[in-house]
Amino acid sequence: MTINIAVLGYGTVGSGVVEVINTNHDSINKKAGNEINIKYVLDLRDFPDDPVQEKIVHDFDIILNDPQIRIIAEVMGGVEPAYTFTKKALLAGKSVCTSNKELVAQHGAELLQIAKEHNVNYLFEASCGGGIPIIRPLNSSLTADEIDEITGILNGTTNYMLTKMAQEGCEYAEVLKEAQDRGYAERHPEADVEGYDACRKIAILSSLAFGRQVDFHDIYTEGITKITAVDFKYAKQMQRAIKLLGFSKKVGESFYAMVAPMMVSPSDPLYSVNDVFNAIFVHGNVLGDAMFYGRGAGKLPTASAVVADIVDEAKHLERNIMSFWSSKKLELADVGESHRRFFVRIKGTPEERRNDVEAVFGGVKYVQVPGLEDEFGFVTGIITEAEYKEKANRLGGVISMIRMRNL
């Protein structure tokens, strides 16, 4: 049997999907149990010099109304028109898979529910962690466990930038320019550097792990734009890496989520995840620690995850296989109540300010970097975010703060 599919969008990921299906044709068909045939590629543009041109259509209704089309790979990105197309496709009994994190974060619960009701599938392995298998393991491997933590390096662009800053001692602006020149960062890099991309991904992973809708608007999100070369001098002195982490944790009956740069210690498996690589750390109540590592972005790794979803949908044409999460919102606890240590840089010298610091923060661990005369750092005891804020205001002279991942 031939299973006809359509690809929505012939950009980076879409052209990757076509390339992967062509390159690994035989092994993919063997695993799918049927021949996967790309019948249509939807794009507003034409590609006269590309063999794909004969499959290009400009009107989604051609795909929607063709009963031969059983599976649609939506790799357009953005909420609209992807949302409308996906909903129509699922309602028409076609399975959809996607790399679209904005859409899954916003409407995942509803689309999964529609897929279930129509006995088809809505899969989104490529939406988090690019080529790294994480959605499927969460859905079907870690089923014996109650997951109480997910922490990820979920954005390749910022991890590349932070790795460069750590290795070469350069400043944020410099490394951003280099990342843009190399095509790793976009001209308008806010989605990456402000943490918005990581925020959507941790919202998806948390919704899946905890079974209820985690609204990405609710997640406290801090990017890497304020990280400086001097921060890395302190990190080096403390033998820590600075990583942009998205995490969610269950503490007692409360759920906390945050995206922020954090200091990571060498014994942590996330410490040595460098360059454009991503990794997702998961803690389960019986499994303990586990981590999934790989290329979180890029044409072929992302396409690899989309095509794996196509294969899975081809194997389950009329059988829903994905857990869904309730559209009932998971209320996140006030982030101000979450506990951790904080690394703080302040103006002055330890001699001048030791009494002030200890009067406000109690016992701390001092960090001094040779050559930095007019400032120093310290690591607080375990306090809440709210306590930190109040104490930092009271102390005065704080230059910057980075949270500590590990106690």
Add this chain to the structure above:
Amino acid sequence: MTINIAVLGYGTVGSGVVEVINTNHDSINKKAGNEINIKYVLDLRDFPDDPVQEKIVHDFDIILNDPQIRIIAEVMGGVEPAYTFTKKALLAGKSVCTSNKELVAQHGAELLQIAKEHNVNYLFEASCGGGIPIIRPLNSSLTADEIDEITGILNGTTNYMLTKMAQEGCEYAEVLKEAQDRGYAERHPEADVEGYDACRKIAILSSLAFGRQVDFHDIYTEGITKITAVDFKYAKQMQRAIKLLGFSKKVGESFYAMVAPMMVSPSDPLYSVNDVFNAIFVHGNVLGDAMFYGRGAGKLPTASAVVADIVDEAKHLERNIMSFWSSKKLELADVGESHRRFFVRIKGTPEERRNDVEAVFGGVKYVQVPGLEDEFGFVTGIITEAEYKEKANRLGGVISMIRMRNL
């Protein structure tokens, strides 16, 4: 509906399976879609002080002949009687899952075939990498890719020992004794320290990745018994870790497989996998590098993987979901023809022996450890195993050799 299951063996893993099902009862039933009820536990022993006693049976036929039993978790270990029990169960239309690497390595192809013919499942997530999801990702996530390399730290005992030796500078015998005292190593530690355990696991992973039976007898296997404290001094000097790796690679149309200690460089994700943790690195032709990390052994992590298989089997009572590999043997290429660099320690000083070394090996990179006066090391260029052997014989005075993983 209640799905009745039986557990074969109430040892470490078997008692873990019972514990996990009791602890996470609600979430497991929700994910399975039905209530999982342990009806029987097979063991030769009685456990009068354990609530499990009311489920204990001593005769496998009770389980086999009970039509209520749909799923059997075989966690006995060893080839017999596990093989006979598993075969009978599958032929009777019951799904089986297992942590038994010996059995899967030896009879996996046949048992998967029987499961397929009877529309049931034979799953073995726990047989490789304990709690790390790797079998299911290979089977259903990495389907867009052609896998060309799998390399794993597959044995927690030896990784613990090597980590200790690296960190504390102690000798093999000392660290083995400590591992035995802590219960990490067995009194008869050969299966671990000689690499036999890792060999079975890489045979299973390779069979699955390449689709044909890789016979573990065919895999060249070297353990860690000859690794010394001095080897770690050289490793430190070169900024490498020494890890016991099991790997298989497709090079052109040839397949190579080996288990041996190797020098791993810091940029390699396997470098920082320490203590009892395991990790499995996979390279796919479109995905690129990926790695799966977690606890490779232990009661609860292993039970987590067994119970995840039980859940999957409960969700697919009459639908075969596992790829099978052909029982046709995959002929491995002669390991003598595989290429790499070799780290070699020899007697003498570089001054005395430089001419000899370069006459035999050509250009090499010398490694000297301060304080070691009567020996030195060097890293060869890229040569075959057979060339190395011939050259090392010709050179004479070789104390030891460790392969380099990274070029």
